[in-house]
Amino acid sequence: MKAAVHARYGPPEVVQILEVPTPQPAAGEVRVQVHATTVTRTDCGMRGPHPWFVRLGAGLLRPRNTILGMDFAGVVHAVGPGVTDWQVGERVFGLSPEVYGAHAEFLCVSAAGPMARLPAGAAFHECVVGEGAWYADTYLQKLRLGPGRRLLVYGAAGAIGTAAVLLAKATGASVTAVVATPHMDMARSLGADRVVDYTAEDFTAIGETFDAVLDAVGKTSYFRCRRLLKPGGTFAATDLGPGWQNVWLSLGSALVRSERVIFPLPQVVRARAVLERLRGLMEAHAYRAVVDRRYPLAAIVDAYRYVETGQKTGVVVVDVVAG
Numbered sequence: 001m002k003a004a005v006h007a008r009y010g011p012p013e014v015v016q017i018l019e020v021p022t023p024q025p026a027a028g029e030v031r032v033q034v035h036a037t038t039v040t041r042t043d044c045g046m047r048g049p050h051p052w053f054v055r056l057g058a059g060l061l062r063p064r065n066t067i068l069g070m071d072f073a074g075v076v077h078a079v080g081p082g083v084t085d086w087q088v089g090e091r092v093f094g095l096s097p098e099v100y101g102a103h104a105e106f107l108c109v110s111a112a113g114p115m116a117r118l119p120a121g122a123a124f125h126e127c128v129v130g131e132g133a134w135y136a137d138t139y140l141q142k143l144r145l146g147p148g149r150r151l152l153v154y155g156a157a158g159a160i161g162t163a164a165v166l167l168a169k170a171t172g173a174s175v176t177a178v179v180a181t182p183h184m185d186m187a188r189s190l191g192a193d194r195v196v197d198y199t200a201e202d203f204t205a206i207g208e209t210f211d212a213v214l215d216a217v218g219k220t221s222y223f224r225c226r227r228l229l230k231p232g233g234t235f236a237a238t239d240l241g242p243g244w245q246n247v248w249l250s251l252g253s254a255l256v257r258s259e260r261v262i263f264p265l266p267q268v269v270r271a272r273a274v275l276e277r278l279r280g281l282m283e284a285h286a287y288r289a290v291v292d293r294r295y296p297l298a299a300i301v302d303a304y305r306y307v308e309t310g311q312k313t314g315v316v317v318v319d320v321v322a323g
């Protein structure tokens, strides 16, 4: 099969399309023929690697998993011994957060892992939004959102930000989205109650306070946002912050049994439930993918270069099967 392989760490150009053996499903696994996948900030981080400590888990000198790609949508192609809950030919979407491998024509995943049936009527490329939703869910579930609760999402145009707006609106919470001018209409179309253009005004001086502020893109800080928080409000971070401040502030908050700053990590055990919820929301037309650019697998290096600008909107799709 064809796969995008990076045998060493480095810039996008280390990724090459090569012929590699097609994986065989072991007991309890299914093989998926991948139709669509994404290039994400995670893939860029794993390939770089950055931050430097990615090497501790991904391989000190060279990458252990040479095929990246976490999000996939495709068709069940074969099932391993003991698999009864998936049938060959079923249309599925899922995540491979531990071994990656979706930048390829085929990938084997655990039958019990994060995978769900494709929403009725959805195209493959519309369903590779699992990673952003899984990350967003990680923060939102800690924020106890629901009717009457107010959330501000800073950086609402990225993969995590768009998912956060959509998932928060689905709880009935009020959502203010902070984006640059070109993304204001897109943020409104996701259902944001108020959209603030951070290039035109100081988003911390809009005269409102919130139960929670989510920095969905790692470009602001607790110290900048604290005046937006109601007493008892929470600042949720998706990135380390300057000098790793989000790590220290969240540890400090936890020490005094406060949730003033949180920096939760996504849990694989929750991912399947997130995908099932996405399927339900998509079928109810309450969730839609925000797809920026689409690239064929052969042009995945260009996809990496674009994602690394930090300016993509929603997800960048790689079509493994044309169209």
Ligand SMILES: NC(=O)c1ccc[n+]([C@@H]2O[C@H](COP(=O)([O-])OP(=O)(O)OC[C@H]3O[C@@H](n4cnc5c(N)ncnc54)[C@H](OP(=O)(O)O)[C@@H]3O)[C@@H](O)[C@H]2O)c1
Pocket (backbone or CB within 6 Å): 040, 041, 042, 043, 045, 046, 050, 051, 132, 154, 155, 156, 157, 158, 159, 160, 161, 178, 179, 180, 181, 183, 198, 216, 217, 218, 219, 238, 239, 307, 310, 311, 312, 313, 314
């Ligand atoms: N290292 C990892 O493994 C890893 C994995 C996943 C996520 N993360 C972190 O999670 C965060 C979000 O990831 P993502 O994939 O959702 O991001 P993303 O999709 O790359 O975010 C891109 C969006 O960020 C917005 N943006 C850029 N600069 C901004 C600024 N100064 N202020 C506000 N918005 C800005 C842009 O919209 P506008 O034009 O509207 O500004 C752009 O559409 C990042 O911090 C990323 O590093 C890290």
